[in-house]
Amino acid sequence: MRKPILAGNWKMYKTVSQSLSFVEHLQGLVDDLEGVDAVICAPFPSLYALKSQLEGSSIKLAAQNLHQAEEGAYTGEVSALMLQDVGAHYVIIGHSERRQYFGETDESVNQKVHAAFKHGLLPIICVGEDLSQREQGTTKQLVEEQVRAALSGVTADDVTRLVIAYEPIWAIGTGKTATAQDANEVCAHIRSVVGEMYGKEKADGVRIQYGGSVKPENIEELMAQPDIDGALVGGASLDPGSFAKLLQGARK
Numbered sequence: 593m594r595k596p597i598l599a600g601n602w603k604m605y606k607t608v609s610q611s612l613s614f615v616e617h618l619q620g621l622v623d624d625l626e627g628v629d630a631v632i633c634a635p636f637p638s639l640y641a642l643k644s645q646l647e648g649s650s651i652k653l654a655a656q657n658l659h660q661a662e663e664g665a666y667t668g669e670v671s672a673l674m675l676q677d678v679g680a681h682y683v684i685i686g687h688s689e690r691r692q693y694f695g696e697t698d699e700s701v702n703q704k705v706h707a708a709f710k711h712g713l714l715p716i717i718c719v720g721e722d723l724s725q726r727e728q729g730t731t732k733q734l735v736e737e738q739v740r741a742a743l744s745g746v747t748a749d750d751v752t753r754l755v756i757a758y759e760p761i762w763a764i765g766t767g768k769t770a771t772a773q774d775a776n777e778v779c780a781h782i783r784s785v786v787g788e789m790y791g792k793e794k795a796d797g798v799r800i801q802y803g804g805s806v807k808p809e810n811i812e813e814l815m816a817q818p819d820i821d822g823a824l825v826g827g828a829s830l831d832p833g834s835f836a837k838l839l840q841g842a843r844k
């Protein structure tokens with residue numbers, strides 16, 4: 593049985609004080625997180641402050657990116673060790689916005705996955721097609737290539753610790769959600785690819801999220817699908833009331 597995982601990706605929103613106020617408000621709304629892993633993917637400046645505020649809470653922190661190098665002259669970048677040091681537990685890798693605007697490639701995604709594991713961070717690996725790829729019918733092929741590339745060299749022990757987020761690009765921030773059945777079909781395909789690489793037992797242990805215009809109104813329908821184990825939520829994760837409802841809806 594896979595434990596659902598609901599992650600709020602704040603993207604480039606919220607100052608440190610806004611982040612702290614969000615968590616304070618959320619903690620007043622949610623007192624029981626049994627049955628769901630709650631993750632906040634905050635901007636870099638907020639992570640350290642949130643670490644202290646979340647002391648004793650089961651809410652986990654995630655970063656939204658990392659650099660693959662151990663350290664070095666990479667102005668503006670942040671390493672896995674630095675993120676682990678400020679309390680990150682997970683790190684998003686290969687989000688489509690990073691692939692689109694910052695030149696992230698399947699190769700750099702794979703390097704980042706290895707860098708994350710080396711310092712005890714658990715990757716949330718994002719994959720997904722754009723609208724033209726969906727219309728051309730190449731979604732499964734593309735997602736398969738992304739998954740195979742991202743997991744290259746990852747051990748069978750580590751594979752069950754990471755999370756894969758299927759996010760169709762055309763559904764991100766657009767209000768258009770893939771139907772729950774379509775989303776599940778791609779998530780099931782991702783699981784079968786992991787199965788080909790690592791065996792069915794391992795694949796059955798990997799958590800696969802859906803992302804793209806997830807809201808309190810559609811989370812339960814998505815979570816009812818057998819291969820969807822959680823969600824990576826952008827816009828609807830920015831408000832504590834909405835995030836609390838998403839956490840509630842993510843429990844299976």
Ligand SMILES: O=C[C@H](O)COP(=O)(O)O
Pocket residue numbers: 601687759763764765766767803804805806824825826827828
């Ligand atoms: O990381 C989250 C995704 O990009 C989804 O964003 P969204 O929920 O605003 O569509």
